[in-house]
Amino acid sequence: MSTIQQPLSEKEKYALAVDPVRSMDEERAKANFNIRELTYLLDGGEKSTSLKERFMAELERDPLFKMDDFHDLTKSELRERTMEKFRSLLHYLQNESVDIFRKRMEVISMVDPGFWTRFGVHYGLFVGALQSNATAGQFGYWLERGALSLSKLIGCFAMTEIGHGSNVPGLETTATFDEAADQFIIHTPTLTATKWWIGGAAHSATHAAVFAQLIVKGKKYGTKCFVVPLRDPSTYNTLPGINIGDIGKKMGRDGIDNGYIQFTNVRIPRGYMLQKHTKVSRTGEVQEPKLQQLTYGALLQGRVAMVVDSGNVSKKALSIAIRYAAVRRQFANSKAGGIETKLLDYPIHQRRLMPLLAQTFAMLLTGSEMTEMYNNMMGRLESAKEGDKDLDEVIEMLKETHSTSAGLKAFCTWNCLSTIEQCRQSCGGHGYSAYTGLAGMYQDFAVQCTWEGDNTILTLQAGRYLISSYREAMKGKKLSPGVGYLNNLDSLIGKKCQVSSLDAILDPKVIIEGWQVVCANVVKNAALEFEACCKRGLDVDDAYEQCSQSRLYAAKLHSYGYLFNRFADAVKKIDGQLQKVLLDVCLLYGLYTIEENAGAFLQYEYFTPQQMEFVRAKVNVYCKAVRDQAIPLVDSFNLSDYVINSPLGCKDGNVYVKYFAQVQRQNPQGEHPYFDRLIKPLIHRDMDGGDIEDEQAGLESEDDEE
Amino acid sequence: MSTIQQPLSEKEKYALAVDPVRSMDEERAKANFNIRELTYLLDGGEKSTSLKERFMAELERDPLFKMDDFHDLTKSELRERTMEKFRSLLHYLQNESVDIFRKRMEVISMVDPGFWTRFGVHYGLFVGALQSNATAGQFGYWLERGALSLSKLIGCFAMTEIGHGSNVPGLETTATFDEAADQFIIHTPTLTATKWWIGGAAHSATHAAVFAQLIVKGKKYGTKCFVVPLRDPSTYNTLPGINIGDIGKKMGRDGIDNGYIQFTNVRIPRGYMLQKHTKVSRTGEVQEPKLQQLTYGALLQGRVAMVVDSGNVSKKALSIAIRYAAVRRQFANSKAGGIETKLLDYPIHQRRLMPLLAQTFAMLLTGSEMTEMYNNMMGRLESAKEGDKDLDEVIEMLKETHSTSAGLKAFCTWNCLSTIEQCRQSCGGHGYSAYTGLAGMYQDFAVQCTWEGDNTILTLQAGRYLISSYREAMKGKKLSPGVGYLNNLDSLIGKKCQVSSLDAILDPKVIIEGWQVVCANVVKNAALEFEACCKRGLDVDDAYEQCSQSRLYAAKLHSYGYLFNRFADAVKKIDGQLQKVLLDVCLLYGLYTIEENAGAFLQYEYFTPQQMEFVRAKVNVYCKAVRDQAIPLVDSFNLSDYVINSPLGCKDGNVYVKYFAQVQRQNPQGEHPYFDRLIKPLIHRDMDGGDIEDEQAGLESEDDEE
Structure with a gap:
């Protein structure tokens, strides 16, 4: 039942010759090696490739990970959307091994780096700070308090200050031991000591791993790590002495709620200082570690x-x-x-x-x-x-x-x-x-x-x-x-x-x-x-x-x-x-x-x-x-169109159709947003009568007076 | 009446030593040349420096040119704000010489490059296209029609297409002469011929300078420039045959409303082809210019x-x-x-x-x-x-x-x-x-x-x-x-x-x-x-x-x-x-x-x-x-703090105070934006009873059966 083939017109021939999908097919046909084999090599084996493919497919069908409207979200929408994604990820975290989950995160980092960072602030930086700095007992305590399950606890990592970045030993925030109360007093002594760039501080965190100068009996022992509660988990009101603000718009990764924190004599139990390395006893004796390197x-x-x-x-x-x-x-x-x-x-x-x-x-x-x-x-x-x-x-x-x-x-x-x-x-x-x-x-x-x-x-x-x-x-x-x-x-x-x-x-x-x-x-x-x-x-x-x-x-x-x-x-x-x-x-x-x-x-x-x-x-x-x-x-990089998320990078090469469709989808036509308020008064203004220079305002001309 | 000078404490001495304003003063005191003289040299003379200083001061006090909230505007707000600024600029344009106005624009380009471009689309590109391509009579016609006063006319410059950028001779849009009607028919024959990136098309322009392939009696004469009306200036509805869309979010300069335009057999009078170089007569005779270069x-x-x-x-x-x-x-x-x-x-x-x-x-x-x-x-x-x-x-x-x-x-x-x-x-x-x-x-x-x-x-x-x-x-x-x-x-x-x-x-x-x-x-x-x-x-x-x-x-x-x-x-x-x-x-x-x-x-x-x-x-x-x-x-660059618009670049060096104040001003604290909807259900979820794995759902255990 073949139809009779019409000879192509010149126009049709030209259109075929420049057709992007056909152009892409031509290129793909040139392969002189086994693409799949190279993918396995880059991924570290066939099993790893299959896993990545599964993750890409699972993300693509997850409505929370919808990406095609991503570039039109405002900062607030993006912040909210990013928080929403925690739900899906917790689900996976609780159902698969850490190794598998880490590979999933690697795929996610390519899809939505902002989310990856915001999630990583808790599981990478905060939990990482516990792992590196807490004793086994302390680590257990924070796990029980929800550090892995996020039960009434989301952490952030409060290291940098507005006046101090790379120079960690120069941080100004103080943690002074009050022996009488068996507590540390966390304090921000100056404006430049304000904790700054703290991911998760603005809207997410209940607790912070705070890096501060340990001071015991008037003596400074350098920068140590302390867990400091920031907010009441039932209301998200900040706790007394805690001043938190949003540091707002950034060059990118606006899905992360970076904030600043100022502490005004905030008291925490002695046990909230993470003491795997340096230890402070009930009576204020400080025991310092031999091997500083291990914290790196x-x-x-x-x-x-x-x-x-x-x-x-x-x-x-x-x-x-x-x-x-x-x-x-x-x-x-x-x-x-x-x-x-x-x-x-x-x-x-x-x-x-x-x-x-x-x-x-x-x-x-x-x-x-x-x-x-x-x-x-x-x-x-x-x-x-x-x-x-x-x-x-x-x-x-x-x-x-x-x-x-x-x-x-x-x-x-x-x-x-x-x-x-x-x-x-x-x-x-x-x-x-x-x-x-x-x-x-x-x-x-x-x-x-x-x-x-x-x-x-x-x-x-x-x-x-x-x-x-x-x-x-x-x-x-x-x-x-x-x-x-x-x-x-x-x-x-x-x-x-x-x-x-x-x-x-x-x-x-x-x-x-x-x-x-x-x-x-x-x-x-x-x-x-x-x-x-x-x-x-x-x-x-x-x-x-x-x-x-x-x-x-x-x-x-x-x-x-x-x-x-x-x-x-x-x-x-x-x-x-x-x-x-x-x-x-x-x-x-x-x-x-x-x-x-x-x-x-x-x-x-x-x-x-x-x-x-x-x-x-x-x-x-x-x-x-x-x-x-x-x-x-x-x-061989084997990234799906969903991960690439760019009409110019689509696998089939149909770039113009996809680009045009994407732009149309994002910007539906409707009422002109400001014609009546701004454009109409501008282009329909009175060009002749209204200008002050042309008005004599009743003044007789010199001619009249003559 | 001098007060008794207290000796400074160690802390005060340190604070003074690192004080940023003092640090800046130290640096400024090192000048071994006349700064003002260098400014004059860079600006092209004292008069030019005075002018620039006047422009900076005038912009700074103009409420429409408020810049300190700039980074927190959404795309729509930015578009609207940018249009609003036309009003101030028209005022200057009508009251000062072109040379002076050009210098003013140079200052504006440093303050708000997005506005500068949007304004420049009309006065630079559209009017420029008229100047380069219109006969004296045609130029006069468009001036009378409001090309300088913006009276019922705002222009855009429609050169690039989605499939053609640098290759201007390869543009696909056609302008076919209809001798019977003494008109040109402007047409977009394919998707790739869609005019793209056209600044001002989405929301501003009533007319476009369209570059299209001139076709007379079946013969192609290359790319020429045509004025095509796009919108009814009283309603801003697009005219029949005109399809305009917003091309949306960009890397920067979101104050400009770039758009796309598709023409479906749009008819314009023969005189709307700009004929300074190539001329088309009433009977379809085409007269080509000797010196192609002049259009550059x-x-x-x-x-x-x-x-x-x-x-x-x-x-x-x-x-x-x-x-x-x-x-x-x-x-x-x-x-x-x-x-x-x-x-x-x-x-x-x-x-x-x-x-x-x-x-x-x-x-x-x-x-x-x-x-x-x-x-x-x-x-x-x-x-x-x-x-x-x-x-x-x-x-x-x-x-x-x-x-x-x-x-x-x-x-x-x-x-x-x-x-x-x-x-x-x-x-x-x-x-x-x-x-x-x-x-x-x-x-x-x-x-x-x-x-x-x-x-x-x-x-x-x-x-x-x-x-x-x-x-x-x-x-x-x-x-x-x-x-x-x-x-x-x-x-x-x-x-x-x-x-x-x-x-x-x-x-x-x-x-x-x-x-x-x-x-x-x-x-x-x-x-x-x-x-x-x-x-x-x-x-x-x-x-x-x-x-x-x-x-x-x-x-x-x-x-x-x-x-x-x-x-x-x-x-x-x-x-x-x-x-x-x-x-x-x-x-x-x-x-x-x-x-x-x-x-x-x-x-x-x-x-x-x-x-x-x-x-x-x-x-x-x-x-x-x-x-x-x-x-x-x-x-010696002599840019005011307003023009620099960055707390880190302020002249007095008081960077931390200004940076902190700016961040606070932009992000006032208020209700948590999504605690109830997203965070509360996440961190207060039922950790023990709800999981499906733990439920036997009435099934007897094997122990019971034994």
């Missing part, structure tokens, strides 16, 4: 999570930008019968997006490895006891991971923020619409460069660690693998790239060596600069400040090299077609990072100017190679 | 304005970040009696902000010069007649300025966007608050990288011009000053920096030469790459596409060099203390830009690695020198 576990977890998050958010941004570029056409090509060219076919567009795609793979593979390392380390830390040999080793490892993760957190969040913005700009004007998703993604993500350790400060910490590792290596200490190249300074300093042909540069081994040579040089320079400052008579801290630019530079280059290493390692472990495509992506990442840091590679003469020209030219070549597989690679 | 005047003006705007917005961002850094303290310094250190005293913070300050001066001085050049050129163009020798010269100049301004528009808007973000991050957590102003500034400014020519495309145009200039120079043509260095290729290619001592590098002449050498090399490389592509058989357009990365690179470096040149020139013309301080700023800009592009300077061996190390070290030194005068330099 929670910070570390946050940083690793942000490396993973940077990879995930980059996935989402690139899904939008690359899929759009595969169907968007611009400027007619006379050789293609006047059909406009796909953005993705422009060499310059490949240059804009393909290196970012390669970088995303580097971050994803590094993030997986760090998560594993973190879990391993925390497991050992839990089971180790004071005095154990294993404990010493774990603490050494903790120190190292602390520095590596500091640098990577900074590097990856900066990279991701910049990736989002570059993806947004690559979508042209449509990137400026809220509905295409990248603008909001930028606004939500931006805070990651500041919280859980300001990126600049973290990078400087990583740089300080590199300098001290260098100095230890000079004394003969064998360093851990991540900085192991500093044990080979003699062979690295002054080393040049020795290849028989230019093409031999296209080998991960050569690139790894190049990064080692460059990093060895910049770390050495930073260390020498530091030592020169010390010799000039500066103390250690001032000397480190003076060479901060060199520390920053060393840490940045070290992070580049570290990511490339992890990427190259991961590619080695794979085989077949998958290895082939990932090797292209890996080489693109390597070549691109060298080009970006050409100054360093030329400065230390690892590459000659001629070799560097070759690298530049090859970046173009690998951009083109990766572009060929760009849609299959993005497909 | 309006685009050019927009680009120059954006260079100026980039300088102005950077001023505002840096006023906030640098003033905050002068009073914000972080980490106690034991050598200063435990007093925390000002951010501005950290070498790394100087590194973050001082180069951006230097770059801002470079943009401001370049912007002034380009404005002058533009006015000069347009004056000549107006007075020249077809066939005049002067016209040919002006057209050549237009071509050159068109390219230079394309590159600078892109370069400066990218720089400014990045400056805002770096300023925001340098304020730590407070940079994420809407009230501190930088977040919104980013969101508003971001669109400048896309509109009036996508930055990447503009940069490529500039690169194309450099290649063709190079090729003309090779043929012996004497080039205009901006690219004049390409006439000296023989002496520049291969030239090394020859200085008797490293310190001799610290001379603008050396830096200018360095940029010329580097630019000559990269332009040459791009041209050779282009020629190689042509030899391989590619046509000109394809060859240009293939070498687009080299074009981009060449244009970027050329823009760096151009800005440094303009800066160095301006410094030469000044004397005394002012020259001394600006020379430091200028050298910092030069050294920093070399460091940023170290790869190029080493690649072409203008500097040796050793010289480059010296440059890196000197950037630190000049950062410190400029930091010393940072507050006086920022003061």
Whole structure:
């Protein structure tokens, strides 16, 4: 029963040639590897992929997680909507294992980062503060009081103050022990001591984990953590002495009710000070811990999570930008019968997006490895006891991971923020619409460069660690693998790239060596600069400040090299077609990072100017190679249209129809909102008679008087 | 009658030492030049400064321009508020000269860029389209119909379509001549032809300047401009055949009512086609113009304005970040009696902000010069007649300025966007608050990288011009000053920096030469790459596409060099203390830009690695020198607290008091917005009895059965 096929008219032929859905199909057909296999690799196995797919489907059908009207909610609506979602999540939390639930949260963080944070304030920060700082008995007490079930208790985490962020030891809030009453008095002595940015304080929390200066018998013992009740759970009225305010509108994540808190001599029982580390007895004796480092576990977890998050958010941004570029056409090509060219076919567009795609793979593979390392380390830390040999080793490892993760957190969040913005700009004007998703993604993500350790400060910490590792290596200490190249300074300093042909540069081994040579040089320079400052008579801290630019530079280059290493390692472990495509992506990442840091590679003469020209030219070549597989690679990220939540990033490529429908749905036409009040009086005003200048107001003209 | 002076307690002494207002006073006292004199220089004279001060004061007292609640307005409130401001502005427009009014608008653009754009859509784009495209008679007609007085007429500019942005010749909307009726039929043939992003379409405009494909007797003549009535001015109902919708929420500038427009066979009189260039007679004869270029005047003006705007917005961002850094303290310094250190005293913070300050001066001085050049050129163009020798010269100049301004528009808007973000991050957590102003500034400014020519495309145009200039120079043509260095290729290619001592590098002449050498090399490389592509058989357009990365690179470096040149020139013309301080700023800009592009300077061996190390070290030194005068330099920008609209940027330095007051004013405490509906049922739910798992529902246990 076939119908007779009519020949297509010219118009129909043209429409078919530029049809976005067909354009997307063409791209998808190019896949020369098994996409599913790559998804499993990125997710950490088939089981994990199935789980993620289940979570995506469950979220999509949950009416509380409706996302398509998200960009038009006012701040108040968003706050309310965000609180509403607690209900669904509690349901899952009580019905599945922590591991499974954590994976669910990872998916949620991509869908609604504001909700993820607000929920995380209680379960991550508040409960985390209890875990890190409470004795077993205290932890049990707060669990009984509802810390997990949210029974009459929602917590917040009150660390930062309006006048103090990164400098935690400098916090001004005081916790003074009143021995007579066996209580602590929590107090905000100045305006700058006001607790600020406290997520959940404005509308959610009944209790706060408050960081304050412990003062016992007139002596200060530094910053400790105290649980302070804020509100009556039956009315949500604030308790006496508690002053809470909403800190209002932010750049993004407006679903979180950040607030400020001022305490005026608020009394809490002695037992509300969390005493796992420092203890205060009934008679005011203070027992301080031996191992201060152990409290950093929670910070570390946050940083690793942000490396993973940077990879995930980059996935989402690139899904939008690359899929759009595969169907968007611009400027007619006379050789293609006047059909406009796909953005993705422009060499310059490949240059804009393909290196970012390669970088995303580097971050994803590094993030997986760090998560594993973190879990391993925390497991050992839990089971180790004071005095154990294993404990010493774990603490050494903790120190190292602390520095590596500091640098990577900074590097990856900066990279991701910049990736989002570059993806947004690559979508042209449509990137400026809220509905295409990248603008909001930028606004939500931006805070990651500041919280859980300001990126600049973290990078400087990583740089300080590199300098001290260098100095230890000079004394003969064998360093851990991540900085192991500093044990080979003699062979690295002054080393040049020795290849028989230019093409031999296209080998991960050569690139790894190049990064080692460059990093060895910049770390050495930073260390020498530091030592020169010390010799000039500066103390250690001032000397480190003076060479901060060199520390920053060393840490940045070290992070580049570290990511490339992890990427190259991961590619080695794979085989077949998958290895082939990932090797292209890996080489693109390597070549691109060298080009970006050409100054360093030329400065230390690892590459000659001629070799560097070759690298530049090859970046173009690998951009083109990766572009060929760009849609299959993005497909391997396996994010559903619901998660991507952008008409430009829809899987089928039908971008204009979906974009138009979304805009229409959000902005139904109706009465003109202010025609009568504002426009009518403006454009229908009396143009001739009303102006004061034209009125003589009865005054005789000079002519009349004459 | 003096009171007895009590000695200060330790606490009082500390409070005084860290007092932000006192900290600011200290900084201001360091001024070693006449601040007022610098303000005059930047503003273009004392008279211009007085005018700006008057405008700032007049805006501040105008209730319609109230700005302190701005960040808490919803999109609808913002739209309405923005429309309301038209009233004040019309008042000024009718009472002062165009020049004065333009200066007023420049101040307004810094206060409320959304309003500036919405107002500019009519007076800049719509009226501009009439000026560029209407005959004298047609222009008179539309003036009589209210184009200047807004009498029953508000215009919008309908160029872009959902499927077409940069490719104006590819627009799909059609304007078909119906000879019988002496009318044009304006029509939207497809979804992708929908006019999109049209500022003012959603709620403001009665008429549109529509760009559509002219079709006469079946023949296409390319994109022309037509005036199309959209709404009945007495009711604001859309006219038959007009479908208008709101395109809703954007990344920023939500005060503008961008919309979409679809035309269904809308008829307009033949005279509504603007026929300054192409003419269509009563009988359908089409007369095409000889000089297509002349229509670009309006685009050019927009680009120059954006260079100026980039300088102005950077001023505002840096006023906030640098003033905050002068009073914000972080980490106690034991050598200063435990007093925390000002951010501005950290070498790394100087590194973050001082180069951006230097770059801002470079943009401001370049912007002034380009404005002058533009006015000069347009004056000549107006007075020249077809066939005049002067016209040919002006057209050549237009071509050159068109390219230079394309590159600078892109370069400066990218720089400014990045400056805002770096300023925001340098304020730590407070940079994420809407009230501190930088977040919104980013969101508003971001669109400048896309509109009036996508930055990447503009940069490529500039690169194309450099290649063709190079090729003309090779043929012996004497080039205009901006690219004049390409006439000296023989002496520049291969030239090394020859200085008797490293310190001799610290001379603008050396830096200018360095940029010329580097630019000559990269332009040459791009041209050779282009020629190689042509030899391989590619046509000109394809060859240009293939070498687009080299074009981009060449244009970027050329823009760096151009800005440094303009800066160095301006410094030469000044004397005394002012020259001394600006020379430091200028050298910092030069050294920093070399460091940023170290790869190029080493690649072409203008500097040796050793010289480059010296440059890196000197950037630190000049950062410190400029930091010393940072507050006086920022003061010279002369923006009032009202214009800056950020508590962190207030002139007196009283940041915490003002920030706290602002947050409190915006978010008055009241009833909890959703305690009863959402929180109470959650935290007071039945924890024990209600769960289904615990209920046996009457089923006998196995024990009972045994």
